[in-house]
Amino acid sequence: MATIKDVAKQAGVSVATVSRVMNSNGYVNENTKKKVDAAIQQLNYKPNAVARSLYKKTSKTIGLMVPDIVNPFFPELARAVEDTAHKLGYNVVFCNTDENAEKEEDYLEILLQKYVDGLIVASNTLTAEKVKQLNIPVVSIDRKINADIPTVVVKNKSGAQKAASFLKEMGCKRIAHLSGPEHIDNAMERRAGYLEEVGSEPWFDASYIEDGNYEMKTAIKATLQLLNRHPEIDGIFAGNDVMAIGAIKAAHQFGKKVPEELAIIGFDGIALSEATTPELTTVGQPIYDMGTIVADLLVKLIEKKPVENTFYELDVELIERESTRNV
Template identity: 65%
Template sequence: MVSIKDVAKQAGVSVATVSRVLNNKGYVSESARKKVEQSIQELNYKPNEVARSLFKKQSKTIGLIVPDIMNPFFPELARAVEDIAAELGYSVILCNTDENKEKEQHYLDVLLQKYVDGIIVSSNTLSAEQIHKLHIPIVSIDREISQGIPTIVVENKKGAQTATRFLKDKECKKIAHIRGPLGVTNADERCEGYKEVVSGEPWFRESYIVNGYFDMQSSIEATNKLLRLHPEIDGIFAANDTMAIGAIKSAHQLGRKIPEDIAIIGFDGIALSKATVPELTTIVQPIYELGKKATTMLVHLIEKKPVEKTFYELEVRLVERHST
């Protein structure tokens, strides 16, 4: 492997001069600079980024911590983060926590050891105190950790209200909800939005709400139990598209036609929602824009550039397809 010493030797200059050229810091004569640049090209020299990050205490790298990479929402989000980070000159390290607090802390430790310049995190276990102890810029995405921490989310409650009212407008008489995990901010907000629309209805009961844990298999099992217990249900609002797809499968297994017997609506707007049979009606959140805003904000914080504001709640919209 070619070293900085090899470049210096071929260019006939000191290692310090090569270093100044590489870092674009300090005075270097034009003739010396040209010799160094020519030697770098001829030798195909690649700077040791690990060593440079240890020296500078920065790496032009950011971390992205997500709770479940199997949920299609997060790969789409990660794509946006990676695209924008690359445009801004940064690399991304992706960490999947499986909603495990210990695994999340392990990844935080690893990212700090690698001198990442900042972290984008989607978490329901991190506290504001833990965030502040990291001493690097952090942006929370999809889930709000605490006021005062830079955050990008969407209108979860409003979107849930829109979805539930839409089912009522479709003349659904008994509407159930497949919620996400208890204690996860966006799941709680979507459940609250649903309840605000239906809690005053004479038919509403708490057993119309089941937990699908933001997971397809859990949703299939929960929907099976729900429809066996309450066969009168003719509308389901699922708190994410993955669970809505699970509900569609469960309804088919029970011989229920969609949307004739039961209408189903999701939340997210993932690409897979257009590939189901029937295609899924959903509350679309701007996934790419979420990743773009979070990454841009984080890089501005890293580079100490002005940030217009540190909290964004992006709008969602309903897209009607064949499942309703």
């Protein structure tokens, strides 16, 4: 494999001159530039990306940090980010933090050492002060960190209201909620939307809500607790699709037919929601659009291009499938 020294020798110039040509840094006369370019072509020279990033303090690379790679929402989001970043000339380093602040801190240190040009984060622990200390552009996705940090989210509360209202339209009389963790703002917004629609019902109390922790196994246990406590429940709104899929499994274990005896609706619109039996009714987020917008926004910030908007709150769509019914 050719080195920069080989290029310099072939072109009959110094290594410093080759470096100036490659980095467009400093004056080089046109004839010399042509010799260097020709030598690069003849030797098929590929610059060392690490060395270039050390020199330029840039790498044409962005970091993407997500809290749970097991949840299909985040790989689908990552695909959109990667597609968009690639079109814009950037590579993506993908990091899964497992909702662990220490692991998140380790990844941040590694990414900064690699001179990533910017960062996309879905984080519950990253503070505005920490973001400021990173000294690179940061955009938050799916979750809000601070009003000063560019953010892409969806209308969580109104989407949850749509879900609970739809269950009412389907004839459900006792609607329970599988909630995400209390420390995640979008989970609390979805819970608030459910409460807005159901909280004033004469039968309602807090025992109709269980924490499913945005996980399938936890949601199965939580659903069984709900059904044992309130066997009259005929509708469940789950704060994400993964929990809704767990609720379907739990209903089967409990002996309730979905949707004949129990209607279930999720939130996210992941591809897996179409593969369940029955197929899952869900409040769909525009996942690909979210990834495209957040990547495009970050690159504009990195390249110091004009940015029209730094806060996006996208609409959601209720997608009716087989897990709900009209009684």
